[in-house]
Amino acid sequence: MTFASLGLIDPILRTLETLAYHAPTPVQKQAIPAVLAGRDLMAAAQTGTGKTAGFALPILHRLTMEGMVAPQSVRCLVLVPTRELAEQVHDSFRTYGRNLPLRYAVAYGGVPIEPQVNKLRKGxxxxxxxxxxxxxxLRQEAIRFESxxxxxxxxxxxMLDLGFSHDLDLLFMAMPKPRQTLLFSATFSDAIRAMAKGLLNxxxxxxxxxRNTTTRTVxxxxIPTDKKRKPELFLHLMKKLRWGxxxxxxxTxxxxxxxxxLLxxxxxxxxxxHGDKPQPARLRALDRFKTAQVQVLVATDVAARGLDIEALPQxxxxxxxxxxxDYVHRIGRTGRAGATGEAVSLVCADEVDLLAAIxxxxxxxxxxxxxxxxEADHRVPATGGGASAAKPAAATGKKKRPFTGAPGGKAALAPTAGQRPAALAAARKPAGAQTSPKAAPKAGPKAGLPNRPDTARSAAPKAGPAGAAVPRGAIVVTGGRGAKSLARSAGKAAAGGAAGGQRKSKAGGRGPSR
Known part of the structure; x- marks a missing residue:
């Protein structure tokens, strides 16, 4: 199949020839006809497979063939999450449409708004x-969506991850309903699919x-290691593997x-x-990296998407x-357009839950x-299905908990695959646990133990003989066989508590195993 067979106009085809675009990629083969036909579309494909051309080429075709733009109006709007991706997509439209009589612009924060307002005046x-x-x-009335x-x-x-959900809702409300809507991404979460139901027709x-697979070309x-040794390990790998x-x-x-x-x-x-750098400095750093003026570009996840760096090896x-x-998008910066690449992760014990989720x-x-x-002093636990299962110790019959290298040498639960960090934090600390062992008196004999049918202590308030609520933890004595013995036990327990503490249980007064 060729681009000509997809029905694109001649000016676009001539541009593609100069760019050495000989044949459409799989996502382009399916997306271009759908967009040309005016259909709404959800397209998911691995990063580096030509998604931008998949929507830019047919949009440019339709804009050239259909009508003119009005002042302060926009005919096609592309929303992206980061400034770098905005520049990348804008450059793609200008490149693909350089032989077309169309007007393009980009708008993002971190730079003065006045030049962007000026470009919108003519539409x-x-x-x-x-x-x-x-x-x-929109709030400054510099743009209109009627066209x-x-x-x-x-x-x-x-965009949802970065907290743009509220902004998107306001923007969607201002846009006309009769429109074509296209969603392109390397990953589609359940939240995106739910949002799409209200947007797409x-x-x-x-x-x-x-879904969410990584490209085979990467x-x-x-490499498991300790957190404090990551900088030294990175320098070692650069020299040993002769990274370019x-x-x-x-x-952070x-x-x-x-x-x-350090570098x-x-x-x-x-x-x-990163986000604290002004936009001109971010663009300058990216340009220096693309032109090989710098060997290493260090970034936060603002660079995980939208950086199209030709033949990036590592x-x-x-x-x-x-x-x-974001792991899928990070490693997708290499191995693009059929090229091969490598992605290595330096993982410490504290990151095992993140690794399991990936x-x-x-x-x-x-x-x-x-x-x-x-080698890591605090080993990175295995992330397979058996990693989180507690196995009984042969000698004592107590449960073993895998060591995760937590600070202070404390053991913690090995995470279940896909478990979130917040969930792990909650699992490691029981509700109501005290942060310091000296902050309060030791727990009583039954503290933290589950309620059993044969215990006299109640987990929730019960009604007394007259229907009145009984305070939590009270010993309820009713009539019947053994009532006097229970009453005597209650009296002894109350006296012992007033005298300065309760005796430890046979289990040693331990709370629930964490």
């Missing part, structure tokens, strides 16, 4: 924008590969700056991208992402390789 055929800045333009024909949400799942659906593996260009993902902005400073001190050309997850879907999402167990000299 635009295509506007690529982030939700927050677009809402600012909107096509709305594209690119990486909509990431009888959409066509394209699923090029299994070799993946991980490397894109490194770090969890502070961590990004610390790693960049510069070691004589390695490096730059950074991605390193210095820290694992807190959102499992492996559950992608349906694979990432291969582990120990690096001699950097």
């Amino acid at each position: 635009l055929d295509v506007l690529v924008a982030t939700p927050g800045r677009l809402l600012d333009l 909107l024909q096509t709305l594209v949400l690119d990486e909509a799942d990431r 009888n959409p066509a659906e394209i699923q090029i590969s299994a 070799k993946q593996w991980l 260009q490397v894109l490194v993902f770090v969890k 902005r502070k961590g990004v700056e610390q790693l960049v400073q 510069l001190e070691e004589g390695i050309a490096a730059d950074a991208i 991605v390193v997850n210095f820290d694992l992402p807190t959102v499992a879907e 492996e559950k999402l992608t349906g694979q167990v990432i291969r582990r390789e120990e690096e001699p000299g950097f």
Whole structure:
């Protein structure tokens, strides 16, 4: 199949020839005819498979063939989650449509709004924008949606992750209902699918590969190590494996700056991208990396999507992402357009729950390789199905809990695959647990133990003989055989408590096993 067979107009075909686009990719083969036909569409495909051209080419075709733009209006609106992705998509539209009489612009925060307002005065055929800045333009009455024909949400799942849900709702309310709506992403969460039901009208659906899978052109593996040794390990790997260009993902902005400073001190050309840097500095760092002026680009997840770097060989997850879907997008910066690439993750014991979530999402167990000299003192537990099962010890009959290398040498529950960090934190600390053992007196004999049918202590208030509520923890004595003995026991227990504490139970007064 060729692009000409898809019915695109000659100016677009000539541009594709100069770009050496010889044949459409699988997602383009299915998406271009659907968009040309005016259908709503949900398209999911692995990153680097040509999704942007899949919606940009047919949109440019339709805009050229259908009508003119009015002042302050926009005919096609593309919403994206990050500034870098906005620039990337805007550049793609300008490249594909350079032989067409159309007007393009990009709008995002972090830069003055006045130039963006000025570009909108004459109207635009295509506007690529982030939700927050677009809402600012709408509130200033700098943009009108009466002429909107096509709305594209690119990486909509990431927009929800970044907290744009409220902004999106306000924008959707301001847009006309009769329109074409397209959703493109490498991953479609259940939340996105639920949102799509209210936005799309009888959409066509394209699923090029299994949901949330990683591309086969990227070799993946991980190296378990201790958190404090990650910087040293990274430098070691760069020298040992003779890495060229490397894109490194770090969890925090502070961590990004610390790693960049270390690399510069070691004589390695490096730059950074994160949310605290002004947009011109972020674009300058990206340009320096693309032109090989710097060897290492260190970034937070703002760079996980939208960075199309030609023939990038290496991605390193210095820290694992807190959102499992971001792993798919991070490693998708390499191995693009059929090329091969490598993605290595440096994983410490504290990140085992994040690793389990990634492996559950992608349906694979990432291969582990120990690096001699950097073995972890706090081992990274196995993430398979048996990792979280507590096994009885042969000698004592007590439950063993796998050591996870938690701070202070404390053992913790091994996470179930896919379990979230917040859930783990809740599981590790029972409700009402005290943070300091000296903060309160020791628990009584039955503290923390489950209620049993043969115990006299009640877990919830009961009604007394006259129907009055009895305080929680009170011993209720009723008539019948043994009532006097129970009454005497109650009196002794009350006297013992007033005298300064209760005796320990045979179990040693321990609370529930954590």
